[in-house]
Amino acid sequence: MNAPSCHTRIDWIPASGFQLRKAGVQFDAVRVDGDDGRRAADLLEHMTGGDPGPVVIEANGRRGVYFLLPPGSTAGRAWPAGAMPFNACRGTVSYVPVPARGGRTWPLAWRCPPTAADRFVHPFLLLNVLLAVERAAAAPPGSR
Structure with missing residues (x-):
């Protein structure tokens, strides 16, 4: 995991605590709950x-686990079961929790902090990782 850069100022990251940010403005997001989300994050970090x-x-x-993607990149895409997109599609309003870089942000934390204002999770890479995690979860025990 990369250490957060003290020199990178990103305006959508709060100075302290955490705040909700409207999806589709600075970023879209995909949330995957529980162990599947953590497995996907592990695989993305490795890759x-x-x-x-x-x-x-x-x-x-x-x-x-919230994966932050470029704005407008989650709409119109078929995400696997268990993956919840957050975006600004017509007729929807979604909010994503964003923690500060440090201090008291519980229950949120950066698994992988942003390294630049325009650096996001790649949508196609995330989609393929989520499909791989879904396939692995569906595989019979002993075949993994």
């Missing part, structure tokens, strides 16, 4: 040498 783009994790409730 990208530790820099898959910004990923937020939630420590309680659904234990959601």
Whole structure:
């Protein structure tokens, strides 16, 4: 995991705590809950040498993993079961929780902090990773 850069100022990251940001403005997001989300984040990190783009994790409730993607990139795409897109499609309003880079942000944290204002998780890479995680979960035990 990359350490957050103290020099990169990104205006949608709050200075402290956490805030909800409207999806589709600065970014879209895809949430995957529980172990599948964490497996997808592990695989993305491995495939990208530790820099898959910004990923937020939630420590309680659904234990959601939010993958932040370029704005407008989640709409009109068939996401696998268990993947919930957050965007600004016509007739929808979605909000994504975004933690500060440090301090008290529980239950949210950066799994992979953003490294630049325009650096996001690649939509096609995420889609393929989620399909691989889905296939692995559906495989009979012992065949993995």
